Amino acid sequence: MRTRFDRELETLNLEMIQMGSLIERSIESTVQALIEKDVELAQEVIGYDKDIDDMEREIETRCLRLLLQQQPVAADLRLISTALKMITDMERIGDNAADIGEITCRIAREDYIKELRHIPMMAEATIRMVKGSVDAFVHRDLEKAQQVIDTDDEVDDLFEEIKAELIGMIHQDADCGAQAVDFLMISKYLERIGDHAVNIAEWVVFSLTGEHKNHRIL
Amino acid sequence: MSEPIKFSIQDVNLYYGDFQALHHISLDVPQNSITAFIGPSGCGKSTMLKSLNRMNDLVEGCRIEGDILLDGVDVYRQMDAVELRRRVGMVFQKPNPFPMSIYDNIAYGPRTHGVKSRSQLDEIVEESLRAAAMWDEVKDRLKKSALGLSGGQQQRLCIARALSVKPEVLLMDEPTSALDPISTMKIEDLVLEIKKKYTIIIVTHNMQQATRISDRTAFFLHGEVVEYDDTANLFSMPKDKRTEDYITGRFG
Numbered sequence: 001m002r003t004r005f006d007r008e009l010e011t012l013n014l015e016m017i018q019m020g021s022l023i024e025r026s027i028e029s030t031v032q033a034l035i036e037k038d039v040e041l042a043q044e045v046i047g048y049d050k051d052i053d054d055m056e057r058e059i060e061t062r063c064l065r066l067l068l069q070q071q072p073v074a075a076d077l078r079l080i081s082t083a084l085k086m087i088t089d090m091e092r093i094g095d096n097a098a099d100i101g102e103i104t105c106r107i108a109r110e111d112y113i114k115e116l117r118h119i120p121m122m123a124e125a126t127i128r129m130v131k132g133s134v135d136a137f138v139h140r141d142l143e144k145a146q147q148v149i150d151t152d153d154e155v156d157d158l159f160e161e162i163k164a165e166l167i168g169m170i171h172q173d174a175d176c177g178a179q180a181v182d183f184l185m186i187s188k189y190l191e192r193i194g195d196h197a198v199n200i201a202e203w204v205v206f207s208l209t210g211e212h213k214n215h216r217i218l
Numbered sequence: 219m220s221e222p223i224k225f226s227i228q229d230v231n232l233y234y235g236d237f238q239a240l241h242h243i244s245l246d247v248p249q250n251s252i253t254a255f256i257g258p259s260g261c262g263k264s265t266m267l268k269s270l271n272r273m274n275d276l277v278e279g280c281r282i283e284g285d286i287l288l289d290g291v292d293v294y295r296q297m298d299a300v301e302l303r304r305r306v307g308m309v310f311q312k313p314n315p316f317p318m319s320i321y322d323n324i325a326y327g328p329r330t331h332g333v334k335s336r337s338q339l340d341e342i343v344e345e346s347l348r349a350a351a352m353w354d355e356v357k358d359r360l361k362k363s364a365l366g367l368s369g370g371q372q373q374r375l376c377i378a379r380a381l382s383v384k385p386e387v388l389l390m391d392e393p394t395s396a397l398d399p400i401s402t403m404k405i406e407d408l409v410l411e412i413k414k415k416y417t418i419i420i421v422t423h424n425m426q427q428a429t430r431i432s433d434r435t436a437f438f439l440h441g442e443v444v445e446y447d448d449t450a451n452l453f454s455m456p457k458d459k460r461t462e463d464y465i466t467g468r469f470g
């Protein structure tokens with residue numbers, strides 16, 4: 001009865017999976033580049049940003065065209081509007097990964113003031129969140145979306161730990177200040193990525209329940 | 219629902235001979251609201267609408283059980299059909315102006331109900347045409363035939379004619395399905411405007427129209443009401459899978 005519309009929605013789902021895996025790879029690579037001081041890889045991540053922007057535009061166009069042509073209601077409307085909201089956060093995640101890549105390019109030649117312990121942990125948690133939020137959308141999985149929202153505290157706690165540690169280091173040796181600030185920025189970017197994943201998960205909850213942050217918005 | 223109940227439909231069954239067209243319908247229509255009836259063809263929504271002012275009385279073999287109350291009064295047992303139809307007007311899918319002047323179309327109802335004074339009729343005609351947002355369009359040609367009007371104007375004339383006897387409820391059976399988008403928009407604006415004074419029940423096949431103008435929507439299927447809810451709820455988060463499937467175009 002509505003094969004064309006269903007096909008379009010399937011394509012939208014596929015594109016969301018593609019964009020999702022692109023941003024996941026982007027975060028993974030940017031953290032790997034930082035740890036291994038791999039400038040080439042960092043530059044590759046900066047290059048992903050353009051691909052991610054292109055995907056955002058493509059998905060945006062598809063969603064707007066579906067709104068125009070199908071005037072969707074009910075689950076269709078929630079799904080398409082959720083995709084439209086999600087891609088903004090996904091694109092920002094790409095930006096944040098590229099921002100980390102740029103810092104890596106700058107500091108890769110220096111000796112790090114500390115061994116990176118918390119940052120890889122944060123990266124692991126945020127990648128898990130991003131992956132979870134996109135999976136939750138693709139598989140219409142409410143529980144998974146809720147897990148992402150709950151994981152945010154873990155990332156926030158790690159950020160606070162890193163901040164405290166860096167402040168301590170600056171107290172002891174003012175010379176490490178420049179790099180400490182860079183690491184703080186990197187942690188902040190990761191923490192922001194976690195926030196974007198939470199935003200995505202909250203929209204996934206909306207698409208499944210009609211409620212956004214416990215409010216009926218339609 | 220803060221508004222008082224205008225129509226209360228209580229466990230209504232309706233039969234055309236052996237065929238049961240409505241099954242245990244119960245729903246309350248609040249006053250000064252717009253209620254939309256939606257559903258696939260043959261689902262009973264028009265039958266339900268027509269039962270409200272007893273248009274089915276004229277259909278041979280039609281039998282109705284249950285209660286339909288207008289302001290708490292049983293319309294089948296405690297009310298005269300002519301009085302009921304004055305209080306509950308109707309507008310049909312195809313504009314059906316009488317083959318007479320614009321003025322006489324509007325004056326017809328009030329005359330039937332005994333209004334004779336010329337000045338009083340003039341007043342009713344102007345008031346009704348203004349209410350239907352077409353006074354300025356036709357005030358200089360009131361004596362011209364209503365059949366010369368465009369389809370959209372004819373339909374608004376029919377609304378004006380329905381309003382001329384000062385009804386309380388307006389039943390509309392797909393009132394814009396034969397109209398172009400501009401005329402449709404004018405009728406929708408008009409319906410939203412007159413809702414302040416009247417209670418409106420509209421049958422529509424146009425989902426977007428239901429979402430644009432109605433406060434509540436009832437989804438009919440196979441002679442039953444599957445779901446009746448605030449329109450925003452029904453179209454964003456329907457509770458019943460059959461509602462979801464119908465409004466998203468999976469059947470019907």
